[in-house]
Amino acid sequence: MAKIGDRVRFLNSVGGGIIRRIEGNIAYVDDDGFETPTLLRECVVVASPEVTEKKVALTQDDIKPTVKTPSVSSKPSPAAATSDLPIEETPEGEKLNVVLAYEPNDIKHLNTSTFDTYLVNDSNYYLYFTYLSRSDEANGWTTRYAGVVEPNIQVFLEEIAGADLPSMDRIALQMIAFKSDREFKLKSPIAIETALDTTKFFKLHCFRSNPYFDKEVIAIDIVTNDVPRQRMVLDSSQLEKGIKAKKAIDRPLKRPVKKQTQSRRGDRIEVDLHINELVDTTAGMSPADILNLQIDEFRKVMDANLKNKGQKIVFIHGKGEGVLRAALMKELNHRYKGHDVQDASFREFGFGATQVTI
Template identity: 40%
Template structure:
């Protein structure tokens, strides 16, 4: 087999002409549109003489590449091996960064016992170098690092339910760039995500998506150049967003909040319990499921700070029908009796917020 030979694929319809070679075992087949397709030598057959057997291919595969150059009568400089790699495909609208961390059950039909696969999804025209870590005490443990090509997904690891307890907080850092062409510089991304182990026991957690044929839990790292928001945000950031929204709706801005301590050390921790902030999607969840998830977030937050005496935590629950607030008050009365609570400042958080003080 040499450059210019007409070949046909053995395992599928189609073929083309030999444009070159990648090493001894891969031939570059150029189709009628001019695309060069890397194909194993054993998967094509020369058809210029209507010989469809694989005998000639096997003989060529066993013959060392160096002997081709040693044969003075048949040697042609154009027959030398060619190094070829198809350029990364780009799509319209892909110059805005979007990347996701995805968890896919190995056996979705046995969700209570299935293991899970972790993937990094690059939904953009940029290459991405990522670092994936999980929190371990006060530090971090590296789980994976590597490069992901544009518009592809990369398998990171497989894990079981016994490891869920070590993955409650994960961090993804990434740098985006393009190869062999100019590109717009993108800021480095550093996003921390909360992983709720309880969600991995619920079938509705894993939904249809654009990246996998099977249901998956897909968490945004960055979407349309906007990094994902953390689950728990500080008071200053929440106030800025609330005021920005009020300005956009042409409503009077709320007064600037006044906190004790010029350095902000006495600012309360703010946790937004709205379902839209806690969950990627509520598809398939009943009102009771959502309420239980909100209460579990409330309990976990109290337990996390229960040793920090005097710590103030503001829970944003909204006004609504008062169901969530009533449930929170019930928890404080019977489960967390040592905590004090009161309505949070209306000027800062509106009517739908409760402030808890750890005692």
């Protein structure tokens, strides 16, 4: 096992250096003043601290070296990103192809598994980049990783757990492409912001094979053949249609409601969120449309009862894959904080209902 002071090389990527500190299963490897966070299991020991010290001592006794003040800048330099191995360029590598991927460490137990985050740089260019995230309720972004990735390589960014996902409703990457030792065609700086459907991390079928990975992953194409991932752009006519459609959904009389979703049992309100209780037919509706309709119904009931302190509301969501329940818990943890939340009576509803007390 590698330890602080060991000189190591990276198992699955080019580069290496001396381990300066270890936090959990992450080693921070110093290469010319630039620390690279790397999984401990990806570090291969080249020399122990004793061997390194002897080598330095021998060099100092036999040769009068040129004194070089070490850099204390936290900014990565092109020299820190390069290695002794030559970069093998390919014609297709002149176009940027960048992929962000999340790989589960235990795909058979997604509810408890952690996930490794990787950035794949399939090009002849070095990339300065930052990887950021924020929740829908946050006003600002959090930097999760900043550094340089070499050409034609993937870099490990971080390991995340299920508890980290609520803060990752949206992710962003900023990138600048360059070559350090030759002329190159200038690429425009790239800044991508996109939504991350965190419910996919708990669905087995959302992890798929990818040419860059041996295991199944959730992959997001950030840049494809020099074309960055684009946000959807709506013209004025599309925006007007969208507003009208939203108003139609928000207007109860306009919905094709099959029957009343709420019922009372004593002082308790029961709300059935099964989609067949909300609409006559789901023809033409995507899974996202269905989920949004269910969340709208949940919000309508919550908003109508926020002033009724002590009111008990049972939301019947069913067991299924747990997508709707996860969405409700997210709403209760962020939009409707401070209310008592518990599983509803198993005897009455099984595992498929959640009780909220205002």
